[in-house]
Amino acid sequence: MPYIKIEVTREGITREQKNELIKGATDLMVRVLHKDPAATFVVIEEVDTDNWGWGGESITDIRARQR
Amino acid sequence: MPYIKIEVTREGITREQKNELIKGATDLMVRVLHKDPAATFVVIEEVDTDNWGWGGESITDIRARQR
Amino acid sequence: MPYIKIEVTREGITREQKNELIKGATDLMVRVLHKDPAATFVVIEEVDTDNWGWGGESITDIRARQR
Amino acid sequence: MPYIKIEVTREGITREQKNELIKGATDLMVRVLHKDPAATFVVIEEVDTDNWGWGGESITDIRARQR
Amino acid sequence: MPYIKIEVTREGITREQKNELIKGATDLMVRVLHKDPAATFVVIEEVDTDNWGWGGESITDIRARQR
Amino acid sequence: MPYIKIEVTREGITREQKNELIKGATDLMVRVLHKDPAATFVVIEEVDTDNWGWGGESITDIRARQR
Numbered sequence: 001m002p003y004i005k006i007e008v009t010r011e012g013i014t015r016e017q018k019n020e021l022i023k024g025a026t027d028l029m030v031r032v033l034h035k036d037p038a039a040t041f042v043v044i045e046e047v048d049t050d051n052w053g054w055g056g057e058s059i060t061d062i063r064a065r066q067r
Numbered sequence: 068m069p070y071i072k073i074e075v076t077r078e079g080i081t082r083e084q085k086n087e088l089i090k091g092a093t094d095l096m097v098r099v100l101h102k103d104p105a106a107t108f109v110v111i112e113e114v115d116t117d118n119w120g121w122g123g124e125s126i127t128d129i130r131a132r133q134r
Numbered sequence: 135m136p137y138i139k140i141e142v143t144r145e146g147i148t149r150e151q152k153n154e155l156i157k158g159a160t161d162l163m164v165r166v167l168h169k170d171p172a173a174t175f176v177v178i179e180e181v182d183t184d185n186w187g188w189g190g191e192s193i194t195d196i197r198a199r200q201r
Numbered sequence: 202m203p204y205i206k207i208e209v210t211r212e213g214i215t216r217e218q219k220n221e222l223i224k225g226a227t228d229l230m231v232r233v234l235h236k237d238p239a240a241t242f243v244v245i246e247e248v249d250t251d252n253w254g255w256g257g258e259s260i261t262d263i264r265a266r267q268r
Numbered sequence: 269m270p271y272i273k274i275e276v277t278r279e280g281i282t283r284e285q286k287n288e289l290i291k292g293a294t295d296l297m298v299r300v301l302h303k304d305p306a307a308t309f310v311v312i313e314e315v316d317t318d319n320w321g322w323g324g325e326s327i328t329d330i331r332a333r334q335r
Numbered sequence: 336m337p338y339i340k341i342e343v344t345r346e347g348i349t350r351e352q353k354n355e356l357i358k359g360a361t362d363l364m365v366r367v368l369h370k371d372p373a374a375t376f377v378v379i380e381e382v383d384t385d386n387w388g389w390g391g392e393s394i395t396d397i398r399a400r401q402r
Contacts, residue, residue, distance in 0.1 A: 001322055003137055003175060004293075007244060007271040008301065015117055019128075020300045022120030025272075028292040032285050033276065039322070041137060041175065042120035043074060050216055053223030053243035054269055054307070061220075068188055070338055070376060071159075074137040075167065082251055084166050086262075089254030091162040092138075099154045100142065106188070108338060108376065109254035110208060121135055121173070141378060149318055153329075156321030176321035177275060184350055187357030187377035195354075202389055204271055204309055205360075208338040209368065218367050225363040226339075233355045234343060240389070242271055242309065255336055255374070283385055287396075290388030310388035311342060 002029045003041045009059050010046035018044055069096045070108045076126050077113035085111055136163045137175045143193050144180035152178055203230045204242045210260050211247035219245055270297045271309045277327050278314035286312055337364045338376045344394050345381035353379055 004025045025042045029035040049059040071092045092109045096102040116126040138159045159176045163169040183193035205226045226243045230236040250260040272293045293310045297303040317327040339360045360377045364370040384394040 001175060001277055001320055001327060003177070003275040005273045005275075007273075008297075008303075009269055013301065015125075015127075017300050018117050019125060021296065022125055023123050024296040024300065025293065026120060026123040028289065028296070029276075032288045032292065033281065035276075037122045040120075040122065041135060043114055043137070044118040044120075045114075046118070047244055047246075050219050051245040051247070052269055053227060053241075053245075055238045055241065056224050056227040058216075058220060058223055059269060060216075068143055068186055068193060068376060070141040070378070072139045072141075074139075075163075075169075076135055080167065082259075082261075085251050086259055087166045088162065089259055090257050091166065092159065093254060093257040095155065095158040095162070096142075099151050099158065100147065102142075104256045107254075107256065108336060110248055110338070111252040111254075112248075113252070119135060126135060149326075149328075152318050153326060156326055157324050160321060160324040171323045174321075174323065177315055178319040178321075179315075180319070181378055181380075184353050185379040185381070187361060187375075187379075189372045189375065190358050190361040192350075192354060192357055194350075202309060202344055202387055202394060204311070204342040206340045206342075208340075209364075209370075210336055214368065221367045222363065225367065226360065229356065229359040229363070230343075233352050233359065234348065236343075242269060244271070253336060260336060283393075283395075286385050287393055290393055291391050294388060294391040305390045308388075308390065311382055312386040312388075313382075314386070 001039045002033070002035050003043070004029070005043050005045060007045045007047060009049050009052050011049065013044075013046065068106045069100070069102050070110070071096070072110050072112060074112045074114060076116050076119050078116065080111075080113065135173045136167070136169050137177070138163070139177050139179060141179045141181060143183050143186050145183065147178075147180065202240045203234070203236050204244070205230070206244050206246060208246045208248055210250050210253050212250065214245075214247065269307045270301070270303050271311070272297070273311050273313060275313045275315060277317050277320050279317065281312075281314065336374045337368070337370050338378070339364070340378050340380060342380045342382055344384050344387050346384065348379075348381065 052059045253260045320327045
């Protein structure tokens, strides 16, 4: 019965990448914990860069400085 | 002081249904745990079907196959 | 595919009450959203009263004052 | 390694306020727990007022009555 | 900056398995999203079987019936 | 109606520090968002160092190497 929540910044993740995340996280539960895939939920939460802070500043500001 | 988070796929939940979920979850806390409704939060998180995985594939793909 | 997280203070919830919470939250998803119970997870998280704050103080302190 | 999630209703929070929340929550971890800011994540989740319940009704309904 | 929360029932997960979950989830973020491992948190939450419901009953009850 | 979840490793946080976290997070909501303290929940989740991964390894392993 695993539930996996993946929180990442919303920066252009494609549907193919989401499918890979879902498949990879589910496979991890099967391989390591021998869980049933049919009892495994994966939820991806995309967070605006304004709403994610790291080191005391937003990812928006960090990205602006990296350019 | 309960906090209840309800995560469901975003598939056309109406405002009336949301109100029923809020009322029902709050009543459950009152009935079973004798909690004060004024100290009960309910948060509904609607998740895109691309972002919810079950059995290793997205709900988008599952729904497409069900049609 | 609902996932419901119920967070409450750890203050002597019995196994019977937990079963009622699980049954009640699952029934709510079936009744309001027509979800399949077999695709509904309910997770109860019990939180120490030292670790739950309300109005700027811990539930431990609030309970001590209520006595 | 703290992770802080701030959930609030989506009611016009500005980018300046978000920056203050990120800075304030990070500073709190440094001041109280001596954590490294570079190892501190802050995530702000804005929730529609239809999706937040308090006292058994949505914030949308509470706000409508307050007017 | 990914944050991954893995919620599973507390049923004897070893430290080696936890290390595999941490490594596997981090590698997934690197491989699919090209994230920096140094900016990836993985948190494993073990939940008592009394506190996890599936299909309207607790995992404790489901396990008892499976024996 | 803010809800703030603070997740940190379980490494000897005192009750005094918890009280400071609760007070500090609540004050932040009041100062920045003008929220009512009586409508603000703060929940502190302490996570075993075996269960928190950073950079692909557990905090337990990172701490052992730092000694």
